[in-house]
Amino acid sequence: MPQTLFEKIWNAHVIAQEPDSPAVLYIDLHLVHEVTSPQAFEGLRARGLRVRRPDRTFATMDHGIPTTPRDLPIVDELAAKQIAQLEKNCAEFGVTLFGLNSAPHKMGIVHVIGPELGLTQPGMTIVCGDSHTSTHGAFGALAFGIGTSEVEMVLATQCLLQRKPKTMKVQIDGALRPGVTAKDIILALIARYGVGAGTGHVFEYKGEAIRRLSMEERMTICNMSIEGGARAGLIAPDDTTFQYIAGREYAPKGAAWDKALARWRMLPSDPDAVYDATISLDAGALEPMITFGTNPGMGIPITGRVPDPDEAPDPSARNALSKALTYMQLKPNQPVLGQPIDVVFIGSCTNSRITDLRQAAGVLKGRKINPRVRVLIVPGSAQVKRQAEAEGLDRIFKEAGAEWREAGCSMCIAMNGDQLAPGQYAVSTSNRNFEGRQGKGGRTFLASPLTAAASAVAGCVTDPRTLMP
């Protein structure tokens, strides 16, 4: 019987399955960070358990760490305590930690460093106590976020209890026009189908538009699967995938590489594989996207107008839209273009990789950011930062007037002091525009790195195509 990519990975990892119960799924790679793990390690201690597979468990710190120079102390006592706790837990349980001061310096956002170290590989099951673990699905791995009780279970057993999700084919054809990016694809998809469309499903992104994307762009798309309600989003591995992985630190080498490659080439969905549902999008018809509301589904083409709650299809949609516009202080039918902004944030596990920074630098080169606007550029990892500096991107950013900071989650989740003040507007390359997400009372427009950089120059929401050659 023909199988989907998801079914191939799922079936290869089920170690037990009782009727009317969740499957017991073996986990190949467990990524750990400081915010969702302390209670899990504490649980192990209380039960007298060890980490079953420390060789398959890797930790870093990203959510709460400052992005100020690393030689400065961590002023937030609670964050410092959480970081110290992770160091202690990793030492005690034998887990490899890519820490703030580990040498060589490989720390970073967990979903940036997994792929860049070659830990993330096709066909794997990957979990992390973070919903954006879906990012790793770009490599044809089944990767999803879990809660802290589940972190504890995986630490203790290297297994997870999971109900088998359904599959949804996401067909994306057409060729992107200039100024339109992977971020715009995923924002457009969620705007069309809603933030709950993928609940109970895993997405598999297919189609010529997907095949043409780089690994970084594929990661941007899979990253935001969760914003469409799908815990996991997959893309079949191909030569683009294999070229990205080859030679990375934890990638298979020599004969092991050849064996792995043969295995990985078997993973793509069979031609006649059946999905539980299908949705689609024409990438060729897209414009740069921007959100106007308080969930990632509230997005429009950047030249569009804010929807009118009175035209919403039902009362609950009307209420949701009214509530969002009140929070955002935007009016029905107004354009978003030209909306003054206070902050631009370029970073996060969605858009902080080297290609994202190159795109932003392409817009900012030789330009000055509007003096009204604070611009934070936060690389996704220490390695991304080094690479950007080797290419001279940091000089472009600094000469434009932006802040070039150390790696971390930063203003995406606003736990570390990088945050909006109440009432401020930001164009952000991150993934969530929920109320208060980037700081209590802050207002977020989600967009691509191109749109963010163009808006930084103009001081207001700006169509990047107006600044492109």
Place this chain on the structure above:
Amino acid sequence: MNRFTTLTSKIVPLPIENVDTDQIIPARFLKVTDKKGLGDHLFADWRYDADGSPKPDFILNRPEMQGRQILLAGDNFGCGSSREHAPWALVGYGFRAVISTSFADIFRNNALKNGLLPVILDKDTHRHLFGIVEEDPNAILTIDLAEQTVTLPDGRRATFPIDHFSKTCLLNGVDEIGYVLNLRAHIEAFERAHEQPI
């Protein structure tokens, strides 16, 4: 884990769709290394002013809502991040069940592991229940997990789905780690057969 068998309580209505985990517990409260005290920060930005004083018009701050154990919310409750701090905060506050038409997958899993029952009702019953609470804010609801029923104040009964395994764990107050630890022989056999180095 706390056992869940039956629950009879008045209802806190929250007729908002897509309540995300950043609203349930804002990220600045995640800098903890234990589970204690999160109930105080449940819905913090909806519940408190900038100076920390309770906003009188937010539903949880109304005197008659105190002590209620059932939250009735709009569609797709718990979307967003994987933070288990969300159910910890709901349970810490005193809720034992949340009723909606759907739950985000990760939130649902996290809730089940903390004795917080996610009750999925069909759209009609869900709307009807909001209508009942609007008419009589003191209406009382009974949830019976063994029977998988919700008995509405007007006597109408509705059923809700839950898989056998989660139900058994909740009814008996057992957590799932013990179950998987007992599968050690299976795990070892799998590892011998499938070892792929990282």
